[in-house]
Amino acid sequence: MAGAPANLNLAGLSKNDYRGNPTTLCQGCGHNSIANQIVAAMYEMNVVPENVAKFSGIGCSSKSPTYFMSRSFGFNSLHGRMPSIATGALFGDHRLKGIGVSGDGDSASIGMGQFKHVMRRNLNMIYIIENNGVYGLTKGQFSATAERGLSLKKQGVNPYMPVDICMEALVSSATFIARSFAGNPKQVKELLKAAFAHRGIAVLDIISPCVTFNNQDNAYHSYAWGKDHEEPLHDITYIAPRSEIILEEEMKDGEVREVAMHDGSTIILKNLEQDYNPTDRFQALRVLEEAHQNNWLATGLIYVNPEKPALADTYNLVDTPLNRLTDVDLRPAPEMIEKINALMF
Numbered sequence: 001m002a003g004a005p006a007n008l009n010l011a012g013l014s015k016n017d018y019r020g021n022p023t024t025l026c027q028g029c030g031h032n033s034i035a036n037q038i039v040a041a042m043y044e045m046n047v048v049p050e051n052v053a054k055f056s057g058i059g060c061s062s063k064s065p066t067y068f069m070s071r072s073f074g075f076n077s078l079h080g081r082m083p084s085i086a087t088g089a090l091f092g093d094h095r096l097k098g099i100g101v102s103g104d105g106d107s108a109s110i111g112m113g114q115f116k117h118v119m120r121r122n123l124n125m126i127y128i129i130e131n132n133g134v135y136g137l138t139k140g141q142f143s144a145t146a147e148r149g150l151s152l153k154k155q156g157v158n159p160y161m162p163v164d165i166c167m168e169a170l171v172s173s174a175t176f177i178a179r180s181f182a183g184n185p186k187q188v189k190e191l192l193k194a195a196f197a198h199r200g201i202a203v204l205d206i207i208s209p210c211v212t213f214n215n216q217d218n219a220y221h222s223y224a225w226g227k228d229h230e231e232p233l234h235d236i237t238y239i240a241p242r243s244e245i246i247l248e249e250e251m252k253d254g255e256v257r258e259v260a261m262h263d264g265s266t267i268i269l270k271n272l273e274q275d276y277n278p279t280d281r282f283q284a285l286r287v288l289e290e291a292h293q294n295n296w297l298a299t300g301l302i303y304v305n306p307e308k309p310a311l312a313d314t315y316n317l318v319d320t321p322l323n324r325l326t327d328v329d330l331r332p333a334p335e336m337i338e339k340i341n342a343l344m345f
């Protein structure tokens, strides 16, 4: 195909244009691998960085937006408050796509209320939770996603049941829910692409080991446990609108499920163990419960509903972003003022 030179994508940008500052996180931290996959996915999707706004709360994970897409807008907000800041900003300019990065402490502990409300509002944002079961930044306390019985040297034994981020997202009416593992970069990248194509909230719960405070082999958020217990529901491939579908040889009838996205793109899922339909909410609930009971790390696209309108679409907004409206645009015409005055007296 004629087009851009090999190292430039269709937006005319090189991969370097999608990078951020060098990481300051620990070497081997799962969060670094996720930032790298965001760079790769956005480059391959030909995203214009200036059309993206990055948001985060507080934590090692919430530092991540610094490490990708320096040319995009960005706001590092307060602990657990990323959803409301993002909601305001994406109302201010509803043409931007949000990429939010949070931690399990940021979202499932202090920010749980905000998390659930941004789900039901269906904000047009990818919401990544870099889930390591601990508060990495403040030296490894248990977070709300830590498994019961987890024993850490300085913390003792966790007595509480864990919060399941995907289950919480599902019951809060999120419209795209996926789980992955930082040790599976290909799946992370394809899910990121699909999430970007989704118009609405797209939750990615990514198990992202904290190599400093919670990476012993028996911990549910460690590299070893993830590798041993990962049960992908399908192989996932994202097909951009109008690009050639070249997978027919690999995929046989009956094993393949396609999900058409709002923008004309397609997600192709090749089922592995079971015939899984991610548009069936009841099946999604069941697979999460089964995974919980059997100690599986079920990964892949768990649920998607491309039909529900995103938050900005449920309001009768003008096409021009609200933050670009001028005084002249906002001032009612004299006849309209007359009408309003007449109604009052």
Ligand SMILES: Cc1ncc(C[n+]2csc(CCOP(=O)(O)OP(=O)(O)O)c2C)c(N)n1
Binding pocket: 058, 059, 060, 061, 062, 079, 102, 103, 104, 105, 106, 107, 110, 130, 132, 134, 135, 136, 137, 138, 143, 210
């Ligand atoms: C209101 C408030 N309470 C507590 C803190 C302290 N604090 C900073 S980060 C953090 C938890 C971070 O954990 P997580 O979101 O899981 O991110 P990680 O560092 O593990 O990536 C806490 C409790 C804070 N900054 N603000």
Ligand code: SF4
Binding pocket: 025, 026, 028, 029, 030, 031, 060, 061, 132, 136, 137, 209, 210, 211, 212, 213
């Ligand atoms: S403390 Fe843990 S979460 Fe924070 S950067 Fe280091 S490995 Fe990552």
